[in-house]
Amino acid sequence: MKELNLTRPDDWHLHLRDDVVLDSVLEATATDFSRAIVMPNLVPPVLTQKDAEQYRDRIKQSCQRLSGAAAEFEPLMTLYLTEATDANDLVSAHQAGVIQAVKLYPAGATTNSASGVQDIKKVYPVLEAMQKADVVLCMHGEVTDPEIDIFDREAVFIERVLTPIRKAFPELRIVLEHVTTADGVNYVQSQDRYQACTLTPHHLVINRNHMLVGGIRPHYYCLPILKRREHQEALVKAATSGDARIFLGTDSAPHVTHTKENACGCAGVFNALNTMSVLASVFEAANALDKLEAFTSLNGPAFYGLPVNSAKMTLRKQDEPVVFPQTLPCGDETLTVFDPGMPLHWHVAKSAH
Ligand code: DOR
Ligand code: ZN
16 A cells, blocks of 8 residues: 555644743644644643643744644643642633643653652542543553562552552543553553553554664663563554554653763653654554554544544655654754654655644
8 A cells, every 4th residue: 555544643642841842843743743632741840720821822832833734733731740739720720621631640750750649649639530520641650669670660550550540430531651561551451441541653663672782772762661572562463453542642752862862861752753654664564554543543532532633644655765854953952853763664745634
């Protein structure tokens, strides 16, 4: 197949940051995606309805420089859950249509998570209010217990944190984000329609060998960390299964190049520019191009209770590899674009509102 038409996709997990980084990265997402769930881990974090409104307005302002479909990009805002979150403010932000979801970061789990949750029981009253008001909870699913090996943190989170939350709040809609293990996708697929997960393009195409064999590749360092190949294969199987609970969240997470190529490098893969090309390759290799649209464009809106985009996208396959820039400018610095380490032949040929 040389051409594929699909509903224009959305990104259900995205970091846009703020200021100069926001202005540098927004176009990459807005060109290919109609909407994105925007992560609240700014410094300081997006804590209140007012913070979310102001951040949304800064994103919309930045959009005004763009043209065509990109100018119509719709940010779907989130609040950063802390032990001090005011449930009334949260519910009001949701009812006013300002936020679509709330994000749980276990304190210390990842970039800018210091204000996250230390004792999960302390936020149970907020989760209760969210269940009642039907607000989606997005989770960074890793424990931070120093005794737990970094490669096991997702599986242990499911056992220690997610399973009790599911029991206590059976009708709370939960997205286990950027799942990286067979344990994660198996858990989600064993649950009911209140439990979903997102998968990133990078966890579908690379595993820890790509990051660590023959030299350390800091641009592949992200959290949750890449796992062994068997897990990667389980993720591909899940992504291409068509299961309505599984959808795309790129976790595109820009950090300027020198902060990644560093003795203590930041976690995050900046993949927004080539996500659709990477995914088309993965789905084609799995003989599942017919399932791509469900993963990128249909399952997410269904879970969030939002309309499917009416706009379309055409992906086209060409003989010679598609050339993407290796970096994007970001003020005086650069952002290094995700290199999947294989030739990409699919590209977005047409995308319009
Ligand atoms: O690799 C990651 N980068 N994982 C996260 O959970 C956060 C993100 C970021 O904000 O840089
Ligand atoms: Zn993220």
